[in-house]
Amino acid sequence: METIRMSTLVCVLLCLFCSYSEARVHKHKQKHSHSHGHKHPISYISQPPSPPPESADPPSPSSDEDPDTSDGVFDVRAFGAVGDGEADDTAAFKSAWDAACQFDQSAAATILVPHSHTFMVQSTIFTGPCQSDLIFQVEGTVMPPDGPESWPTKNSKRQWLVFYRVDGLTLEGGGVIDGRGQKWWDLPCKPHKGVNGTTLPGPCDSPIALRFFMSSDLTVQGLKFKNSPQFHFRFDNCRGVHIENIVIKAPALSPNTDGIHIENTNSVEIYNSVISNGDDCVSIGSGCYDVDIKNVTCGPSHGISIGSLGNHNSRACVSNITVRDSTIKTSDNGVRIKTWQGGYGAVSGITFSNIHMDNVRNPIIIDQFYCSTKSCANQTSAVLVSDIQYSNIKGTYDIRSPPIRFACSDSVPCTNLTLLEVELLPAQGDMVLDPYCWNAYGDLDTLTIPPISCLLDGVPPSGADNESDYC
Numbered sequence: 001m002e003t004i005r006m007s008t009l010v011c012v013l014l015c016l017f018c019s020y021s022e023a024r025v026h027k028h029k030q031k032h033s034h035s036h037g038h039k040h041p042i043s044y045i046s047q048p049p050s051p052p053p054e055s056a057d058p059p060s061p062s063s064d065e066d067p068d069t070s071d072g073v074f075d076v077r078a079f080g081a082v083g084d085g086e087a088d089d090t091a092a093f094k095s096a097w098d099a100a101c102q103f104d105q106s107a108a109a110t111i112l113v114p115h116s117h118t119f120m121v122q123s124t125i126f127t128g129p130c131q132s133d134l135i136f137q138v139e140g141t142v143m144p145p146d147g148p149e150s151w152p153t154k155n156s157k158r159q160w161l162v163f164y165r166v167d168g169l170t171l172e173g174g175g176v177i178d179g180r181g182q183k184w185w186d187l188p189c190k191p192h193k194g195v196n197g198t199t200l201p202g203p204c205d206s207p208i209a210l211r212f213f214m215s216s217d218l219t220v221q222g223l224k225f226k227n228s229p230q231f232h233f234r235f236d237n238c239r240g241v242h243i244e245n246i247v248i249k250a251p252a253l254s255p256n257t258d259g260i261h262i263e264n265t266n267s268v269e270i271y272n273s274v275i276s277n278g279d280d281c282v283s284i285g286s287g288c289y290d291v292d293i294k295n296v297t298c299g300p301s302h303g304i305s306i307g308s309l310g311n312h313n314s315r316a317c318v319s320n321i322t323v324r325d326s327t328i329k330t331s332d333n334g335v336r337i338k339t340w341q342g343g344y345g346a347v348s349g350i351t352f353s354n355i356h357m358d359n360v361r362n363p364i365i366i367d368q369f370y371c372s373t374k375s376c377a378n379q380t381s382a383v384l385v386s387d388i389q390y391s392n393i394k395g396t397y398d399i400r401s402p403p404i405r406f407a408c409s410d411s412v413p414c415t416n417l418t419l420l421e422v423e424l425l426p427a428q429g430d431m432v433l434d435p436y437c438w439n440a441y442g443d444l445d446t447l448t449i450p451p452i453s454c455l456l457d458g459v460p461p462s463g464a465d466n467e468s469d470y471c
């Protein structure tokens, strides 16, 4: 008896709720969706935002979806997002993603983040694979909670928006992804932010704004990304990444705000973009190959960096990287390769061409003694650096360091460095006439400014090839 009465009651309530939700009262759906179910990458199939409407709808094959997304557009507001910059829109974004991800048509599904709204979204993992290609179209602003104090303790402090196992995703639009990094940069554990300019110990995790794991065929275009608490983008184990026409902007003194970092990722194109930040403009980690960077303007920043590689005696392999037709201005480094002592593997087949330097401190640098602490012991193994070409690198440098520096390890010399049309002049002050080379083998195809006489001819006597360089 009791149960029968209860279920009748539930049924009545449910039906009432259905017609209520038909009247587009979306705030309710947000409460009804499962905000706890998203911690694990596997949880992409979350519950539909509300019980499906039944008899209330006119019969039509596509009408068992609520909201109506038969056109393939999944507007986050239709899933309960408020967009006033205060309300927590996380559940709505997740629901829109889950629905779009299950959209089973030949056309791509579009998740729309409309303009003139600011959506506050907590740390979230958007998981694939999805039924069709997805377009994440951001026309408004998306931002996280403001700083570590407002970050829910149950959420990882290492990442904000994560895409996992997604194939065929385009992130685009005229909007802004704003990482609200200031309060993270000001943590007392960050360089010089403790009392009296000290750096205090303690947990210092800060979220990377956008992370992509094990995904392929990714396009990012047109958007503006600013003030990430840490790296703006990080790609791990991805394949086929096309980034075009984006702007990344953070203050020159914001700690660790790398623009784009790739790791174990291949077939990458980064084109026509402008990046200014407080750390590397683009950084390329271990396991990357077939990377093409073209028409990128960096600065202020720390330049374009391959490495650091070979940390903790690890094997690192990086090959076939091209950086061309780009500008680096007001930066600590221009084009850099950095490896730790004691690593294995190789960096090879790297071309830097047509790069304009504007007041850069180390325009051309290879550093095989990279060390982030006070001093690291020299070791007998190192990541081999070979087949590196610098052509048409022109512009100005900051005279505090030599414009060209090749510091290669004692046991594994750099080989086949080629310089062609390298002309670097002081931004102000006197020319630094002694480029630095240590154990660097290579050729000058044309005279350089400043002149270089320290490169060693030919190949190293012992032959650099050695099992430890195996990739």
Ligand SMILES: *[C@@H]1O[C@H](CO)[C@@H](O)[C@H](O)[C@H]1NC(C)=O
Pocket (backbone or CB within 6 Å): 195, 196
């Ligand atoms: C900070 O510096 C001031 C002035 O030098 C000094 O009086 C104060 O004790 C320092 N505070 C700490 C925590 O070191």
Ligand SMILES: *[C@@H]1O[C@H](CO)[C@@H](O)[C@H](O)[C@H]1NC(C)=O
Pocket (backbone or CB within 6 Å): 245, 271, 272, 273, 274, 295, 297
């Ligand atoms: C280079 O990129 C900028 C945007 O950063 C764009 O305006 C310009 O047209 C691009 N140049 C070429 C030759 O594509």
Ligand SMILES: *[C@@H]1O[C@H](CO)[C@@H](O)[C@H](O)[C@H]1NC(C)=O
Pocket (backbone or CB within 6 Å): 267, 268, 289, 290, 291, 292, 320
């Ligand atoms: C190097 O990478 C480019 C893409 O950036 C690719 O087209 C080319 O085939 C690669 N070269 C080799 C030798 O693999």
Ligand SMILES: *[C@@H]1O[C@H](CO)[C@@H](O)[C@H](O)[C@H]1NC(C)=O
Pocket (backbone or CB within 6 Å): 375, 376, 377, 378, 410, 438
């Ligand atoms: C490592 O080797 C380099 C080159 O021989 C030398 O300049 C440097 O002082 C050495 N560093 C240490 C910590 O021994």
Ligand SMILES: *[C@@H]1O[C@H](CO)[C@@H](O)[C@H](O)[C@H]1NC(C)=O
Pocket (backbone or CB within 6 Å): 380, 381, 382, 411, 412, 466, 467, 468
């Ligand atoms: C390879 O190089 C390492 C140092 O990098 C050295 O210890 C080892 O003996 C070399 N092996 C051979 C076969 O030459």
Ligand SMILES: *[C@@H]1O[C@H](CO)[C@@H](O)[C@H](O)[C@H]1NC(C)=O
Pocket (backbone or CB within 6 Å): 349, 350, 386, 387, 388, 389, 416, 418
């Ligand atoms: C030297 O490196 C260039 C690429 O920078 C490559 O084309 C060439 O084959 C290399 N030469 C040798 C002898 O390995």
